[in-house]
Amino acid sequence: MHPGRTPGSWSFALSTQRTIMNDHRRLGRELGIFDTDPLIGAGLPYWLPAGAAVRKAVEDYVHELERRNGYHHVNSPVLGKRELYERSGHWAHYMEDMFPPMNVGGEEFVLRPSLCPHHALIYRSRGRGRRDLPLRVAELGGMYRSELSGVLGGLSRVRAIQINDGHVFCAPEQAVAEVSAVLDLIEAAHAQLGIAAARYRLSLRGEGGEGGGKYVDDPDMWARSEAILRGVLRERGRDFDEERGEGAFYGPKIDIQIADPAGREATLSTVQVDFFQPERFDLRYAGGERPVMVHRSVVGGLERLVAHLIEVHGGAFPAWMAPVQAVVLPLSDAELPAAEALLRRCLAAGLRAELAPADRGSLGARIRAHRLVPYQLVVGPREAASGRASVRLRDGSQAGEVPVERLAGDSRPLF
Numbered sequence: 456m457h458p459g460r461t462p463g464s465w466s467f468a469l470s471t472q473r474t475i476m477n478d479h480r481r482l483g484r485e486l487g488i489f490d491t492d493p494l495i496g497a498g499l500p501y502w503l504p505a506g507a508a509v510r511k512a513v514e515d516y517v518h519e520l521e522r523r524n525g526y527h528h529v530n531s532p533v534l535g536k537r538e539l540y541e542r543s544g545h546w547a548h549y550m551e552d553m554f555p556p557m558n559v560g561g562e563e564f565v566l567r568p569s570l571c572p573h574h575a576l577i578y579r580s581r582g583r584g585r586r587d588l589p590l591r592v593a594e595l596g597g598m599y600r601s602e603l604s605g606v607l608g609g610l611s612r613v614r615a616i617q618i619n620d621g622h623v624f625c626a627p628e629q630a631v632a633e634v635s636a637v638l639d640l641i642e643a644a645h646a647q648l649g650i651a652a653a654r655y656r657l658s659l660r661g662e663g664g665e666g667g668g669k670y671v672d673d674p675d676m677w678a679r680s681e682a683i684l685r686g687v688l689r690e691r692g693r694d695f696d697e698e699r700g701e702g703a704f705y706g707p708k709i710d711i712q713i714a715d716p717a718g719r720e721a722t723l724s725t726v727q728v729d730f731f732q733p734e735r736f737d738l739r740y741a742g743g744e745r746p747v748m749v750h751r752s753v754v755g756g757l758e759r760l761v762a763h764l765i766e767v768h769g770g771a772f773p774a775w776m777a778p779v780q781a782v783v784l785p786l787s788d789a790e791l792p793a794a795e796a797l798l799r800r801c802l803a804a805g806l807r808a809e810l811a812p813a814d815r816g817s818l819g820a821r822i823r824a825h826r827l828v829p830y831q832l833v834v835g836p837r838e839a840a841s842g843r844a845s846v847r848l849r850d851g852s853q854a855g856e857v858p859v860e861r862l863a864g865d866s867r868p869l870f
């Protein structure tokens with residue numbers, strides 16, 4: 456379904472091979488992606504301009520990918536009343552990962568540990584018929600996890616997460632096709648982002664006492680939802696490992712695992728089948744039927760995603776997500792007016808572009824300072840006269856004179 460970027464395409468010439476020393480915490484600070492301040496707190500990084508640009512490019516891409524695949528986007532608050540999480544089951548099964556409630560005027564509010572309850576209520580807010588299903592709801596929103604400060608690090612483990620979340624409400628007989636469609640989306644997104652999954656994991660509940668109160672106690676429900684996920688993985692011919700004790704409290708998950716340069720694994724993307732919350736929130740369609748809730752995240756939390764992208768690409772992001780896509784380099788002060796005009800054309804064409812004038816050093820020094828920028832536009836006397844620029848790619852090759860509109864077109868993600 457996904458065409459992918461043609462290998463060798465001149466706009467994407469730089470190798471994206473992982474360098475083993477790419478620790479996202481070091482590179483992320485060097486590249487101006489993010490930073491932290493003890494006064495804000497551990498696990499609460501802030502995004503600097505380069506990081507905010509990468510993040511916005513990825514957000515826009517995922518939003519568009521979802522829109523093209525039938526999702527409706529919503530927005531909902533990052534907190535809710537304690538009763539909401541009692542109803543969803545989070546209070547009973549997930550409390551140790553939640554921030555304690557805040558008392559306001561005699562009511563208790565909780566920073567949300569997930570978006571699921573809000574989306575269940577959005578489903579319930581209207582009468583739903585069989586023809587409304589599958590209803591695909593997506594949101595990029597905040598969620599919170601009360602991690603202890605000892606386990607926090609950089610962008611990969613944080614207390615405030617911007618999650619690419621979504622829920623598909625469908626009839627039971629639609630669940631297999633919807634889970635498979637989510638895996639299509641995940642695989643398309645990974646190809647576009649340059650991510651290779653370490654492995655697929657079928658995450659199941661813990662056994663009996665081992666799981667304690669962490670899992671809803673309904674063996675028939677678990678058997679049904681596990682059969683759906685296992686069936687989809689087998690039908691797609693996908694290798695996977697089954698692991699007990701990694702499921703969500705309400706149901707099993709297919710987790711797509713990524714690994715950092717040190718080999719430490721984390722879950723990036725996920726799809727989950729849930730018969731529990733539709734019952735807890737008394738969700739219905741066609742008068743009395745109970746929908747299934749398919750929870751899914753195509754690219755996970757943006758913090759963990761961007762941490763991984765920094766490590767995978769070593770800071771040399773694909774042109775469509777690069778913080779600065781084009782740098783304009785006048786040879787000398789004489790070409791400054793032409794360079795400024797070219798910069799304005801780049802910005803108007805939609806490129807993230809900046810100017811590196813001659814007073815910042817020799818052309819070689821300025822190129823080295825911008826070695827991660829995909830398009831380096833050199834303006835000499837000949838280019839100044841013609842109003843064009845000769846394009847140097849970051850692997851050192853020359854692309855000749857290319858109109859900025861074409862650079863802008865080549866700097867868009869593919870769907």
Ligand SMILES: [Zn+2]
Pocket residue numbers: 569570571621622750751
């Ligand atoms: Zn959910």
